[in-house]
Amino acid sequence: MLEIEQILQNRYQLERLLGNNGIRQTWLAQDLQAPSDMDDSRVVVKLLAFGGSVQWDDLKLFEREAQILKQLEHPRIPQYIDYFCIDDRSLWFALVEEYIPGESLKEKLADNRRFTEKQTRKIASDVLKILIYLHELNPLVLHRDVKxxxxxxxxxxxxxxxxFGAVQDKAVKEGVTFTVVGTYGYAPMEQFGGKAVPASDLYALGATLIHLLTGISPAELPQRDLRIQFANLVNLSPHFVAWLEKLTEPAPENRFATAHAALESLKSGSGLQLVKANQSSPHKEVFNNSGCGIQNTNETVPEEILGWNWGAFLMPWGWLWTNQVWIGLLCFFPSIGLLMSIALGAKGNEWAWKSRRWRNIEHFKQHQRGWAIAGLFIGAPASLMLWAAAIAIVKAF
Incomplete structure (x- = not known):
């Protein structure tokens, strides 16, 4: 029986039990042989008790996790440290890996934490970069349990x-039956059929993001034609809703082909074309609500474009024409000109998005970046000279 402060392999001193499901235990331990210059000598020790209810498939998955983790080198994946056996009245297999200080997203959800669109996009981007690394290895590696x-x-x-206890290395020959793993609600149907593909990890990511946004496990959300129904529970930009829907399409061929393609679509903000479930014809619907009108309160402005607009604030007299924000004409009235410039800085992105049609979010961002640069190098110096001239005139009289 393993106990706190017990030392394994004359090196790893068990500190705290992190998880225990009967046949598998996860411990936080101190690496007594860690280099003295290391900031944190804590490690994670995963243990599998062989015998009894433990099947050969359990041991195969455990050994596969150790073998593949040993080959991986990525700053966002725990580093492999050691693998050994312990004969302590029962046979234990142990995998030691880097300890990642922090909290799991499951713990955040348990604390009733809800994630905004901006936060969820950041998480999606981080995970997709990891999946790109895994899926582009030769042979490629599938995680199969993103949650x-x-x-x-x-x-x-x-x-x-x-x-990486459910990881699959596609180096084996096609047609071999793999151990079926995954978590209900997050794993797609093809994975339970033993036919996981890169798009299977993308489905799991999409289901995870939906959980973060709604606070409800995808297994508990309603479905229609095997599609998770979540859009009515959240307030998201139409593009992000469409992106999540494509990520969680029931058929893998209807999802993004690669993690790289999913990341590019997330970043570019280009309109997604999806086939509605109740349509038999290949009619496509494009999601892009720019140009909906400044008075329109029904359309959502993408959260990622909100924020201060330096181009509108520093050079309102030029910015308003190309962005078609005609309320900005009030900046020409001396009595309220400064207040209007501040208003344009604060609300300029939202008003510009609603005032004219943009190809996509990236097109909008590039345009605003150009005006910000022009504002810094032209608008700001011009404004300073005008203020200096005005002060000089006032002093002269």
């Missing part, structure tokens, strides 16, 4: 992908 409990928000405020 909130396996995503750690580290003390570095970055997402780390942990627990």
């Amino acid at each position: 909130p409990s396996n995503l750690m928000l580290g003390d570095d405020n970055r997402i780390h992908l942990i627990d």
Whole structure:
């Protein structure tokens, strides 16, 4: 029986039990042989008790996790440290890996934490970059168990992908039956059929993001034609809703083909084209609500474009024409000109998005970046000269 302060392999001193499901235990331990210059000598020790209810498939998965983790080198994946056996009245297999300080997203959800669109996009971007690394290895590696409990928000405020206990290495020949693993609600149907593909990890990511946004496990959300129904529970930009829907399409061929393609779509903000479930014809619907009108309160402005607009604030007299924000003409009235410039700085992004049609979010961002640069190098100096001239005139009289 393993106990606190017990030392394994004359090196790893058990400190605290992190998890125990009967046949598997996870411990936080101190590496007594860690280099003295290391900031943190804590490690995670995963243990599998062989015998009894433990099947050969359990041991195969455990050994596969150790073998593949040993080959991986990514700053957001725990580093492999050691693998050994312990004969302590029962046979234990132990895997030692890097400890990631922080909290899992499951713990955040348990504390009733809800995630905004901006926060969820950041998480999606972090996880997709990890999946790109895994899926582009030769042979490629599938995680097969992306879910909130396996995503750690580290003390570095970055997402780390942990627990490779369900990992699959596609080096084996086609047609071999794999151990069926995954978590209901997050794993797609093809994975339970033993036919996981890169798009299977993307589905799990999409289901995880929906959980973060709604606070409800995807297994408990209603479905229609096997599609998770969540849009009516959240207030998101139409593009992000469409992106999540594509990520969680029931058929893998209807999802993004690669993690790289999913990340590019997330970043570019380009309109997604989806086939509605109740349509038999290939009619496509484009989601892009720019140009909906400044008075329109029914359309959502993408959260990622909100914020201060330096181009509108520093050079309102030019910015308003190309962005078609005609309320900005009030900046030409001396009595309220400064107040209007401040208003344009604060609300300029929202008003510009609603006032004219943009190809996509990236097109909008590039345009506003150009005006911000022009404002800094032209608008700001011009404004300073005008103020200096006005003060000089006032002093002269």
